[in-house]
Amino acid sequence: MNRVQTLLAVFAVIAAAFFANLIADRMATRLDLTEDGIFSLSAGSRHIASTVGEPVTIELFTSHGDTRLSPYLEAYSRRAEGLLRSFADASNGAIRLRITDPQPDTEDESRAQRQGLAGTRVANGAAYLGLTAQQADSIRSIPFLDPRRERFLEYDIAQLIASVTRLSKPRLAFISTLPLSSDLPQGQEPGPGDVLMAELSRSFECVTVSNTATELPKDTVVVAMIHPHHLNPKLAFAVDQFLLRGGPVLVAIDPLSRYQKFQQGNMPLVMVPASAMGAASDPALLRSWGVEAPVDTMVGDAAHSLQMPSSRGEALNYPLAVALDNSNLAPDHPVTSNLRMLNILDAGSVRLVSPAPAGLTFLPLVTFRGPGVGTLPVSLANAGPFEKVAAQFRPDGQERTFAAIISGSFKTAFPEGAPRDANDKGAVPISLKVSEKPGRLIVMADSDFILDYYSIRRSTAYGQQVYEPLNDNQAFFIGALETLAGSEDLVGVRAKGAALRPFDRVMALQRQAQATYQTEIDRNEKKLSELAEKIAELSRTSGGDLSKGIVLTPELEREAQRFTEEQAAVRRTLRDIRRAAREEVDSLGRNLAWINLLAAPLLVGLGGLIYALLRRRRQA
Amino acid sequence: MRAFRAILAREFLGYFRTPLAYVFLAVFNAFAVSLAFFVGSFYESGIANLDRFFIYHPWLWAFLAPAAGARLWAEERRQGTLELLLTWPVTVWQAALGKFMAAWLFLATALAMSLPMVLTVSWLGKPDLGTIACGYLGSLLCGGACLGIAAVCSALTRSQVIAFVTGFLACFILVIIGYGVLDNLLSGVLPAQYVSNVARIGLWRNLEPFTLGILGIQPLTYFISVALAGLGLSTLMIERR
Numbered sequence: 095m096n097r098v099q100t101l102l103a104v105f106a107v108i109a110a111a112f113f114a115n116l117i118a119d120r121m122a123t124r125l126d127l128t129e130d131g132i133f134s135l136s137a138g139s140r141h142i143a144s145t146v147g148e149p150v151t152i153e154l155f156t157s158h159g160d161t162r163l164s165p166y167l168e169a170y171s172r173r174a175e176g177l178l179r180s181f182a183d184a185s186n187g188a189i190r191l192r193i194t195d196p197q198p199d200t201e202d203e204s205r206a207q208r209q210g211l212a213g214t215r216v217a218n219g220a221a222y223l224g225l226t227a228q229q230a231d232s233i234r235s236i237p238f239l240d241p242r243r244e245r246f247l248e249y250d251i252a253q254l255i256a257s258v259t260r261l262s263k264p265r266l267a268f269i270s271t272l273p274l275s276s277d278l279p280q281g282q283e284p285g286p287g288d289v290l291m292a293e294l295s296r297s298f299e300c301v302t303v304s305n306t307a308t309e310l311p312k313d314t315v316v317v318a319m320i321h322p323h324h325l326n327p328k329l330a331f332a333v334d335q336f337l338l339r340g341g342p343v344l345v346a347i348d349p350l351s352r353y354q355k356f357q358q359g360n361m362p363l364v365m366v367p368a369s370a371m372g373a374a375s376d377p378a379l380l381r382s383w384g385v386e387a388p389v390d391t392m393v394g395d396a397a398h399s400l401q402m403p404s405s406r407g408e409a410l411n412y413p414l415a416v417a418l419d420n421s422n423l424a425p426d427h428p429v430t431s432n433l434r435m436l437n438i439l440d441a442g443s444v445r446l447v448s449p450a451p452a453g454l455t456f457l458p459l460v461t462f463r464g465p466g467v468g469t470l471p472v473s474l475a476n477a478g479p480f481e482k483v484a485a486q487f488r489p490d491g492q493e494r495t496f497a498a499i500i501s502g503s504f505k506t507a508f509p510e511g512a513p514r515d516a517n518d519k520g521a522v523p524i525s526l527k528v529s530e531k532p533g534r535l536i537v538m539a540d541s542d543f544i545l546d547y548y549s550i551r552r553s554t555a556y557g558q559q560v561y562e563p564l565n566d567n568q569a570f571f572i573g574a575l576e577t578l579a580g581s582e583d584l585v586g587v588r589a590k591g592a593a594l595r596p597f598d599r600v601m602a603l604q605r606q607a608q609a610t611y612q613t614e615i616d617r618n619e620k621k622l623s624e625l626a627e628k629i630a631e632l633s634r635t636s637g638g639d640l641s642k643g644i645v646l647t648p649e650l651e652r653e654a655q656r657f658t659e660e661q662a663a664v665r666r667t668l669r670d671i672r673r674a675a676r677e678e679v680d681s682l683g684r685n686l687a688w689i690n691l692l693a694a695p696l697l698v699g700l701g702g703l704i705y706a707l708l709r710r711r712r713q714a
Numbered sequence: 715m716r717a718f719r720a721i722l723a724r725e726f727l728g729y730f731r732t733p734l735a736y737v738f739l740a741v742f743n744a745f746a747v748s749l750a751f752f753v754g755s756f757y758e759s760g761i762a763n764l765d766r767f768f769i770y771h772p773w774l775w776a777f778l779a780p781a782a783g784a785r786l787w788a789e790e791r792r793q794g795t796l797e798l799l800l801t802w803p804v805t806v807w808q809a810a811l812g813k814f815m816a817a818w819l820f821l822a823t824a825l826a827m828s829l830p831m832v833l834t835v836s837w838l839g840k841p842d843l844g845t846i847a848c849g850y851l852g853s854l855l856c857g858g859a860c861l862g863i864a865a866v867c868s869a870l871t872r873s874q875v876i877a878f879v880t881g882f883l884a885c886f887i888l889v890i891i892g893y894g895v896l897d898n899l900l901s902g903v904l905p906a907q908y909v910s911n912v913a914r915i916g917l918w919r920n921l922e923p924f925t926l927g928i929l930g931i932q933p934l935t936y937f938i939s940v941a942l943a944g945l946g947l948s949t950l951m952i953e954r955r
Contacts, residue, residue: 097954100950100953100954103950104947104950107943107946107947107950108943108947110939110943111939111940111942111943114935114939115932115935115936115939117935118931118932118934118935118936119932121931121932123930123931124923124928124929124930124931125928125929125930126927126928126929127844127845127847127848127927127928127929128842128844128845128926128927129842129843129844129845130842132927133926133927133928165754165755165758165759165761165766166759166760166761169759169761169763169765172765172922172926173926176923176926176928179928595761595762595763595839595840595841595842596760596761596762596839597757597760597761597762597838597839598762598838598839598840599837599838599839600757600760600838600839601760683751683757683758686751686757686834686838687747687748687751687752687757689830689834690747690751690830690831690834691744691747691748691751693743693827693830694739694740694742694743694744694747694827694828694830695740695743695744697827698736698739698740698743698827699736702730702736705730
């Protein structure tokens with residue numbers, strides 16, 4: 095090879111490497127090697143990503159520079175970035191991903207703040223971990239990616255993209271006798287369903303409708319009736335006709351609304367308007383559609399029961415409070431397939447009337463099954479303390495449905511036509527008598543389970559109010575409404591496996607240490623507060639403020655001195671106990687570091703020795 | 715093929731004839747473990763994965779790969795054994811590939827010795843083993859890319875020391891590019907989109923997806939192309955002599 099040829103060859107090698115990378119850059123092929131496929135999008139997300147239309151820019155704000163996230167949040171940020179890339183890859187270039195590190199006092203940071211992103215406080219400023227999606231003028235954000243919602247990360251992103259690309263959200267008519275509203279006055283005590291309504295309004299335009307209203311809002315896409323009773327007949331008729339026109343309806347019917355029972359308990363009877371009363375829902379409308387949801391019996395399951403406090407404060411397995419799991423959920427329906435657990439108290443049941451009406455199919459979504467299932471009359475369940483109710487519960491092992499989707503041709507509940515009052519004049523308007531299009535109806539036999547008390551834990555993390563789901567109650571309810579509204583894409587995207595797995599062993603150690611030392615910590619803290627009390631007492635009797643040194647007698651002064659010394663000693667003891675509690679965890683970390691440090695040289699030494707021996711034998 | 719295998723075996727075992735190799739193996743793992751535990755807060759993070767372990771690997775490879783690769787050609791040239799090797803019934807390409815693969819295998823040995831870390835994390839929690847395997851693959855490829863660079867440096871000089879120093883510097887640049895250290899410096903000179911493109915040739919930027927459990931065609935191509943280009947260029951230079 096002469097000089098020119100070599101130069102050409104060198105050039106060719108460099109060019110080949112360069113172009114290979116250029117081509118690879120255009121290819122979005124990736125293999126997801128994680129056990130749970132956490133970077134593989136579900137069909138729903140892929141569909142959302144591939145049908146965004148106009149380009150969407152997703153911007154991930156994540157702080158890496160001078161103000162940086164904690165290692166845990168940083169790991170979560172990388173996990174989110176990986177998932178966002180999956181969305182971008184699935185979009186054929188329609189979704190562009192931008193990663194921004196918002197340095198303090200820069201244009202990037204003020205843009206993040208304008209879009210409602212909240213920084214978490216770190217040593218030297220605010221660190222960000224948030225997300226915005228923009229399409230043309232429309233922009234939406236997730237102010238803070240909370241690692242505790244990791245299982246819902248894909249859903250949250252899909253939801254963000256869907257919401258920014260949808261011109262208008264589907265309108266949801268929310269008929270409820272509970273104080274559920276998306277526009278409750280700010281700054282007051284939290285309502286029973288604030289989180290629920292906030293989550294709902296991410297997917298829907300929620301219009302709250304009172305049970306005394308006479309019609310549904312215009313352009314309603316879905317109707318939800320929560321704990322319906324004392325419905326205005328005209329409203330009932332409007333819902334009836336909506337269903338018969340093919341409009342989807344969800345009914346949460348309740349044999350005993352704990353919420354309303356509790357509310358009424360606090361109010362003098364005369365002050366409660368009749369239309370707002372009723373611990374039990376009115377099942378009449380459902381029955382005339384062909385669906386039976388008895389409100390005089392409750393269903394329980396002794397094998398899935400949760401614990402409740404007895405009147406003496408002891409924990410008690412209460413069969414009417416149940417934790418339903420995979421064995422109760424329909425595995426192959428998009429609404430339930432991704433759920434893991436529902437917690438339900440005082441549930442009813444649902445079935446078709448007998449004889450079953452022709453043309454209706456009944457598909458159970460959540461079923462009570464197993465030897466522990468049984469019923470109890472509401473009158474008994476409502477009467478006594480939990481231990482008395484639990485004693486009266488007799489399992490019969492019969493299957494009962496908690497929630498079902500009923501579809502097909504419904505018959506009207508108003509065969510006589512629209513209900514009329516004195517003011518109505520003229521001929522009865524023509525109304526539908528049977529479904530003109532196949533209708534879809536989801537019935538759930540409880541209303542309390544969707545409320546925040548039963549499904550959400552609020553807490554403060556990184557200086558932010560965050561809430562985490564206690565169970566999948568709200569996911570089930572919202573998923574059901576999304577299915578009915580036709581956004582089936584989102585239903586397919588629910589819970590996922592988690593990538594941030596904890597050190598189980600360290601956590602167990604911490605718990606154990608906590609348990610071992612807690613009594614000692616409690617005892618010392620009690621002693622500390624007693625001492626503080628004594629010192630305060632002394633300062634009162636001395637007629638002045640001890641800290642300012644106004645002490646009358648030398649005896650009192652000595653006494654005060656003694657207490658202060660004792661206080662310091664107890665504080666030291668407490669500090670030592672806390673350190674001892676931490677010590678085991680810390681020393682495990684140190685030991686592991688040493689083991690790992692020494693392992694490699696030992697392995698190397700051993701390997702070298704064996705190799706040398708083998709060579710010597712061969713040479714010998 | 716037989717010639718290739720013979721060279722591979724000769725070269726690979728050759729590493730273990732010098733005490734230096736054992737020192738390297740021990741140093742690599744001591745650093746890998748110390749960085750993960752004491753700098754990366756692997757234990758304190760409480761997360762059952764090896765992110766905090768892999769994140770320092772580009773630094774380690776930038777050091778160890780030139781160390782292992784410096785002797786690829788420089789030594790042969792200094793001792794004059796290159797001519798001897800080329801009198802074997804093998805082509806230059808077979809010889810080059812054999813030597814390169816032997817060096818890579820040596821790096822793989824060093825990496826395999828970090829198995830106690832996998833045992834540790836599996837004992838502490840339930841890590842995603844698919845992700846960890848992917849991380850190891852990425853790290854090994856990253857080492858291969860560094861070795862490619864080292865091979866070129868080794869082919870350019872007779873001195874192992876010069877080969878090591880130049881190789882280390884070249885890898886070092888790729889390391890710091892990946893961590894975005896140069897971003898701030900470059901952003902004053904280049905438009906933003908070029909800066910982000912520069913960062914993409916950094917080692918960590920390409921290793922990161924592997925550590926998450928994503929086997930992407932783009933980082934895969936990056937590492938393999940750098941390794942192959944290094945192998946090709948070094949061989950061309952040897953052939954030219």
